[in-house]
Amino acid sequence: MTKAAEIDIASVSKIYGQSTAVHAISLKIPAGTYCCLLGPSGCGKTSTLRMIAGHESISSGDIRLGNTVVTDLPPARRGTAMMFQSYALFPHLDLVDNVAFSLKMKGVDKDERRQKAMDMLRLMQLEAYATRRPAQLSGGQQQRVALARALITDPEALLLDEPLSALDPFLKIRMRAELKRLQTSLGITFVHVTHSQEEAMALADLIVVMNDGRIEQAAAPRVVFERPATAFVARFMGDHNVISGRAASSTNGAVTLDVVNGGQFTAQGAPIEAGQPVDIAVRTDRVRIAPTGVPGLGFTGIVSNIEYRGSTVKLSIDGAGIEDFTAILDDAAFFEQTIKVGDAVPLSWGEADAIVLGRIPI
Numbered sequence: 001m002t003k004a005a006e007i008d009i010a011s012v013s014k015i016y017g018q019s020t021a022v023h024a025i026s027l028k029i030p031a032g033t034y035c036c037l038l039g040p041s042g043c044g045k046t047s048t049l050r051m052i053a054g055h056e057s058i059s060s061g062d063i064r065l066g067n068t069v070v071t072d073l074p075p076a077r078r079g080t081a082m083m084f085q086s087y088a089l090f091p092h093l094d095l096v097d098n099v100a101f102s103l104k105m106k107g108v109d110k111d112e113r114r115q116k117a118m119d120m121l122r123l124m125q126l127e128a129y130a131t132r133r134p135a136q137l138s139g140g141q142q143q144r145v146a147l148a149r150a151l152i153t154d155p156e157a158l159l160l161d162e163p164l165s166a167l168d169p170f171l172k173i174r175m176r177a178e179l180k181r182l183q184t185s186l187g188i189t190f191v192h193v194t195h196s197q198e199e200a201m202a203l204a205d206l207i208v209v210m211n212d213g214r215i216e217q218a219a220a221p222r223v224v225f226e227r228p229a230t231a232f233v234a235r236f237m238g239d240h241n242v243i244s245g246r247a248a249s250s251t252n253g254a255v256t257l258d259v260v261n262g263g264q265f266t267a268q269g270a271p272i273e274a275g276q277p278v279d280i281a282v283r284t285d286r287v288r289i290a291p292t293g294v295p296g297l298g299f300t301g302i303v304s305n306i307e308y309r310g311s312t313v314k315l316s317i318d319g320a321g322i323e324d325f326t327a328i329l330d331d332a333a334f335f336e337q338t339i340k341v342g343d344a345v346p347l348s349w350g351e352a353d354a355i356v357l358g359r360i361p362i
């Protein structure tokens, strides 16, 4: 079971009645990649996954799996398998029959399908429970049965719709590690829908951030975090301040922006015509309590809130036309000073910590 296939989504749309849920998205998921489709509720993640699986028709565009255009193929002939959020196990069947079900549908004879189901249960370390029914298992065990059932068809790509959402926080983290281990050992392509940026960062080789039926950014987790492409990505991934204004001037890969009724800031990025709207991102954990050495890389503001978080302290600051600017300080740096709500504090950050954000065309 080492076959893996590239998934090529070419200008795919999904229209339900009058409303467009997915707007002509294009995406290549290389073979053997752990890909997470990430975004808020209603952004089109599940519709995209279901179109790859064949559980939802494609309104326009094409999907290719390996060398095969699967756009019009039924789910069972695509080489994909889907694991549902609810696991969709049959309550009246034992684990062997649950796992063997799709082979039964394909007409595989009883001995062979039970043998293969036992192999899958062994892979999931569930062989001791083979004769139990789903209700006699824990949530994590049920999830492993659902995985075994999906993998028994020997798919080239496994599609997972919010696979961890039904689990408690402790189990979620354990199963997350198991999913990653499984994907690495099988080597097949995984496409995993989630609205948790933490889950996507922990698992994915490729994060696809979706918003309102469009792809805002598709890149490795570190790139998405360190170089968010748009203001939406920077806000959704968290740990960034987004400052909006209008371009004042651009030189040598640095853009200067004016905040309306506020300060002037500089950030790294391609030139932008003066007067155009521009957003920049400043990493919250790179902000220091110190006067800015370089104009445009800091400001003085009033502390509006202090939140102690153990190893870090979160400061909220208003000033220079910016509301609710966040600085995450490590606890030692914070407690070296005596800062309280209402104080005016000087803030600064490094040249590399402020980047210009793009806009995706609508």
Ligand SMILES: Nc1ncnc2c1ncn2[C@@H]1O[C@H](COP(=O)(O)OP(=O)(O)OP(=O)(O)O)[C@@H](O)[C@H]1O
Pocket (backbone or CB within 6 Å): 016, 017, 020, 021, 039, 040, 041, 042, 043, 044, 045, 046, 047, 048, 195
């Ligand atoms: N069968 C349907 N008929 C009509 N509209 C639908 C249908 N399924 C989804 N939609 C709409 O399409 C949009 C995208 O839905 P989709 O389920 O793909 O989003 P999602 O990102 O997976 O959201 P969630 O995280 O809440 O599952 C939403 O506005 C949703 O209301």
